[in-house]
Amino acid sequence: MQPDQIWQAALGELSLQLTKSTYDTWLRDTTLLSYDAEAGVFSIGVERASSKDWLENRMLSTIRRTLNGITGQPLDVRFVVDEGRSDESREACEPDCVDLWAQAARALKPPTLCPADYERWLQGATLFSNAEDNFTVLLADAEEAMSAKLAGQIRHAVQTVAGAAAQIRFASRYAWEAEYGVPAAYRGAAAADFDPSSEIMRHPRARRCIDDGLPDTSNLILTGPPGTGKTTLGVCLLKQNARAGHPALFVDATAFLGAQLDDVRAKSASGQALFNRAVQADLLVIDDWKAERVTGWGAGWLNDLILRRANNCLGGLIITSNDHWDTIRSQNLNGALASAAISRLFASSVIANLPPDAEDWRIKQRTG
Numbered sequence: 001m002q003p004d005q006i007w008q009a010a011l012g013e014l015s016l017q018l019t020k021s022t023y024d025t026w027l028r029d030t031t032l033l034s035y036d037a038e039a040g041v042f043s044i045g046v047e048r049a050s051s052k053d054w055l056e057n058r059m060l061s062t063i064r065r066t067l068n069g070i071t072g073q074p075l076d077v078r079f080v081v082d083e084g085r086s087d088e089s090r091e092a093c094e095p096d097c098v099d100l101w102a103q104a105a106r107a108l109k110p111p112t113l114c115p116a117d118y119e120r121w122l123q124g125a126t127l128f129s130n131a132e133d134n135f136t137v138l139l140a141d142a143e144e145a146m147s148a149k150l151a152g153q154i155r156h157a158v159q160t161v162a163g164a165a166a167q168i169r170f171a172s173r174y175a176w177e178a179e180y181g182v183p184a185a186y187r188g189a190a191a192a193d194f195d196p197s198s199e200i201m202r203h204p205r206a207r208r209c210i211d212d213g214l215p216d217t218s219n220l221i222l223t224g225p226p227g228t229g230k231t232t233l234g235v236c237l238l239k240q241n242a243r244a245g246h247p248a249l250f251v252d253a254t255a256f257l258g259a260q261l262d263d264v265r266a267k268s269a270s271g272q273a274l275f276n277r278a279v280q281a282d283l284l285v286i287d288d289w290k291a292e293r294v295t296g297w298g299a300g301w302l303n304d305l306i307l308r309r310a311n312n313c314l315g316g317l318i319i320t321s322n323d324h325w326d327t328i329r330s331q332n333l334n335g336a337l338a339s340a341a342i343s344r345l346f347a348s349s350v351i352a353n354l355p356p357d358a359e360d361w362r363i364k365q366r367t368g
Contacts, residue, residue, distance in 0.1 A: 224354025
């Protein structure tokens with residue numbers, strides 16, 4: 001097969017593995033730029049820098065695996081923003097939030113804003129789109145403390161590049177994370193927080209998720225002692241997904257099941273609304289799954305959740321637990337979770353079991 005035939009075959013395979021919206025958004029319009037036969041590397045052209053970042057962070061291992069399956073050879077792929085696309089093609093592409101914010105932020109740099117204001121409010125700020133012509137600026141500081149004049153300047157800068165009809169709202173980065181259910185203690189968490197010598201950084205599967213993101217069609221089961229970075233990794237992957245404009249949700253396992261039970265007792269719909277968000281989220285973190293708690297009534301909700309997500313071809317389910325995966329699997333197969341749910345969860349998951357003697361970094365930071 002010629003390189004272009006191999007790439008087209010890979011796209012065909014990926015179109016079957018991924019949801020239609022994911023394939024159409026990120027892969028459908030990619031093109032083969034070149035193939036280095038000696039190094040075994042495909043160079044794939046994409047339209048925007050944000051597409052390059054998303055494919056590298058979310059799809060790299062899946063695409064490598066697909067290419068290897070087609071050719072029977074260990075091939076690699078790199079993504080390149082295709083500068084050869086025609087001006088007409090570029091103008092037809094809607095500017096992404098990364099590009100829009102880069103332009104707006106450049107216009108706001110000193111001397112437009114004083115250095116202190118720029119550093120306080122915009123250093124590390126980001127932009128994302130809630131809907132067409134509806135944008136949120138995620139500020140580096142609390143929204144309430146910002147002056148009306150500064151808000152006007154930022155709004156004007158964004159509307160200059162996004163269009164005068166653009167609706168702009170502001171939120172602090174931490175408030176934005178709260179909307180996705182991220183606990184207060186983990187708002188602001190970043191991959192840079194991991195100590196290079198920690199077990200989670202030395203574990204090959206966990207490290208791959210830290211470096212490359214979670215493959216698009218995969219789940220992640222991350223187990224190990226308390227204080228080893230499991231929740232932090234889940235939050236980092238959730239934020240990465242949410243910044244790309246995809247629905248994401250963080251839930252504590254006990255609180256999530258409790259909300260469903262409270263719903264039944266109170267005859268309300270709040271728990272059902274949370275359940276529906278969990279089913280539909282592109283990335284869902286279920287934190288602190290305890291095998292001994294998943295029994296009887298609560299297991300029905302988890303069965304339903306796992307099977308619905310699997311039937312909708314949604315990966316992106318991250319489960320953290322202090323129990324080893326073998327403990328979770330054996331206890332659940334003995335009656336808590338249906339074998340079909342466990343089978344589907346197991347088959348599509350990256351499983352990373354940290355050593356039982358892994359060091360608690362929360363304690364080390366306080367005593368070290």
